[in-house]
Amino acid sequence: MLLTALVALAAVNALVIATARRRREFGLQRLAGFTRPQVLRMVGAEGLIIAIAGVVLGTVLGTVGGVIGLLPFLIARFDMLLPWGPVWIYLAIVGLAVVLTVAATSVASWLAMRNRPIDVVAVD
Numbered sequence: 001m002l003l004t005a006l007v008a009l010a011a012v013n014a015l016v017i018a019t020a021r022r023r024r025e026f027g028l029q030r031l032a033g034f035t036r037p038q039v040l041r042m043v044g045a046e047g048l049i050i051a052i053a054g055v056v057l058g059t060v061l062g063t064v065g066g067v068i069g070l071l072p073f074l075i076a077r078f079d080m081l082l083p084w085g086p087v088w089i090y091l092a093i094v095g096l097a098v099v100l101t102v103a104a105t106s107v108a109s110w111l112a113m114r115n116r117p118i119d120v121v122a123v124d
Contacts, residue, residue, distance in 0.1 A: 008096075008100060011100070011101075011104075012100055012104045015047075015050075015101065015104040015105050015108065016104050016105075016107075016108040019043065019104070019105050019108035019109050019112065020108050020111070020112050022109070022112065023112040023113075023115075023120050024120055024121060026039055026109065026112055026113050026117075026120070027113075027115075027117040027118070027119075027120035027121040028117075028121055030113070030117035031117045031118065031121060036113055039109065039113065040106060040109060040110060040113075043105050043106060043109040044102055044105070044106050046105065047101050047102040047104070047105035047106060048098070048101075048102055050101055050105070051097055051098040051101035051102060052098075054097060054101065055094050055097055055098070058097075067081075
């Protein structure tokens with residue numbers, strides 16, 4: 001459990017840093033005519049795409065690695081080829097991953113757009 005929390009913290013930290021570095025890009029978009037809600041929706045959609053890709057890749061790699069690593073144990077102990085468990089655990093992990101990803105990118109981009117766009121573009 002602690003390892004999962006540390007991995008989640010590291011992932012959120014990486015997303016926040018990557019999003020905060022896009023301040024100039026957000027300022028240029030605002031100067032080009034985008035409104036703040038439009039930029040936030042764009043970043044939210046990007047976060048959702050990242051979350052979906054992470055869930056798909058994590059599911060595939062976790063399933064393949066889990067089956068390969070657990071196969072001898074499952075056959076010897078339970079006479080089964082595939083692991084089992086409640087589906088709600090998987091759904092809870094997927095939901096948490098999506099919420100954390102979208103929240104981290106959205107909050108970081110909202111904070112990055114606090115200043116006036118011209119000030120952000122002129123500084124960098």
